[in-house]
Amino acid sequence: MLHNGSVLCASAAAAEGRLHGSFNSSPFKVVLLASGRTHERSFSVCVYSSQTGAWGDVISAEFQPAAMEPLYTASELYMYVPSTLVGSSIYWLLRGNGDTIVEFDMGSRSLAMIEMPLDLYDHDKSSSFMTMPAQDGGLGLILVNDFYAKLWKRGADCNGVAIWVPGITIQLGKLLSLNAEHNRGPLSLLGFSEDSNAFVAGASRIGIFVVYLNPLRFKKIHERRDLCIFHPFESFCVGRYLELCSGS
Template identity: 40%
Template sequence: MSGDEDLPPGGGRRRRRSPAPAPPLDNDDLLSDILLRLSPSPSSLPRASLVCKRWRRLVSAPAFVRSFRAHHRRNAPLLGFFTEGESRVSFTSTLEPPDRLPRGHFSLDLEGRLHMLGCRHGLVLLLNRMEHYFQVWEPVAGDLSRVAFPPEFGNGGSAVYQHAAVLRAPGDVQAGEGPSIPFLVVLVGSDTTVTRAFACVYSSETGVWGNLVSTACPSKVPMYNPSTLIGSSLYWLLGPEMAILKFDLDRQFLEVIDAPLHNCHYDMLRYWVMPAEGGGLGFLCMSGYNAQLWMRKMDCDGISGWVLGRTIELDKLLLNSGEDFPPLIIGFAEEDNMSFLMASIDGNISGIMVKLDSTQFQKPFRIECLGIYHPFASVYTPGIGIGGGHAGAEHR
């Protein structure tokens, strides 16, 4: 073969062309990065898996699922709520199809004397007060972690348990390659004379409790409602002399703050600590059909105090509401700033989810028990079967 065959018709030597770059969607890394930005709703990855075998292979890879959950964990969708029965914690989905989860998902049989305290960051906190330990449950992965009380709160200790909270440990990196979420448990209590409040923090990463911190707290316990996380601080509503206990996680500092209606009789279903409109500490009070939204502000002298922001007349918003049963507060979803209210609708006692800052309502749900409803937000990623089916939950 002659070398002239390599010459173009006009003479000169032909340049060798570089291979054409792969189209963007033919690059697995780039496509995975695009798929990572799908909505965190439960149906997103299963629907993406139906596009083709390649997409199914990418979205079902354990490394991708971990990245997907980490990418969306700060805006995890509200999946539903937990309620506690005699011996079982049951989950009810509040999503519409195709995102609604089947009844029976995330249910747990309570062993011994376990009692549910609250949810946060995809975690559920359970308590066995008689045997002095907590169970931290991750419903999506099915993991259970047992955490014993610190010595100060155990038999012979000087502190008396009052309440506790669970939250994801700070930081963006998940510990190890396992499914478990690194978490903190914050235990709060009082002395036997109810003159001081105590707090102590457990870290799952170190496996130990931190130092006990305390503050003066005269006759302002017990606590009934779950805690509220605002910024880096946890808040509990105290009674019977209504006040608010604040625990600053960053500073490890505990203090008591007056409530806006501290002269009122404490009622666990009429008052709730919540974020204020625009940020900061807020407070919700139900007075008949009026929802009062208070906010804590600092004046020109640097002194903090409560200011009534807005009063929402719920009887003008709730259609077919019964005048004989004003709304009560049964839960609050921090991630969505969503209040769970119980009211009479069309003659039936129903649950209502409402964003009070925008007065947006969602469809009523059935009330099956009287008590606290625990909203649960998480990134739920059903496993993708080889044939395109969905098998269970993908572990974190």
């Protein structure tokens, strides 16, 4: 069962986490993630290279039940959540009864499973989240919960054990100048632009916004959220800008 895939620039820039280059000069790679049948806990990755014109060997791993117990596998839950490239690793967010991150290290050609923060979100409020590159390097998470956005980073404690470290919280209602009339439906996280360090959020009654994290500012790009799937991407031209492509 196919879960997700990524298309990466295979040039030297890709090693630093950049996803694109010139169409004419940059070879590319396609990375596909798949799982076993429903309720199985095995995952496989295969990489296609435009330089060789061939698929590589299938890389598989089976994870312990404790780490995967909350997860059920249904591809329609995962296909619309984009992957994140940080250094030489690709991260996919798997959504199900529980939430988990699958990591594929292209350097070591290995798969790993990362658990989400235990106190990531309030189950009583509408929330959505995605993986992202942390602003100072490493893997990050962004959570949009009602009218707040919270950032997390994967770090280490004093014993070197990997942990999630909470970062800043953004009051989106205040930033976007939303009044009580607007606050009739929670904002949803729709996408993240790695090069612009910005995320896209919206709600049906108030429209769609791009929120830039550094420096913190926003831009409204649509009056209403009428479509269900959004794919933020940037052009390949000099003076890149954030565009929004939508589908149903």
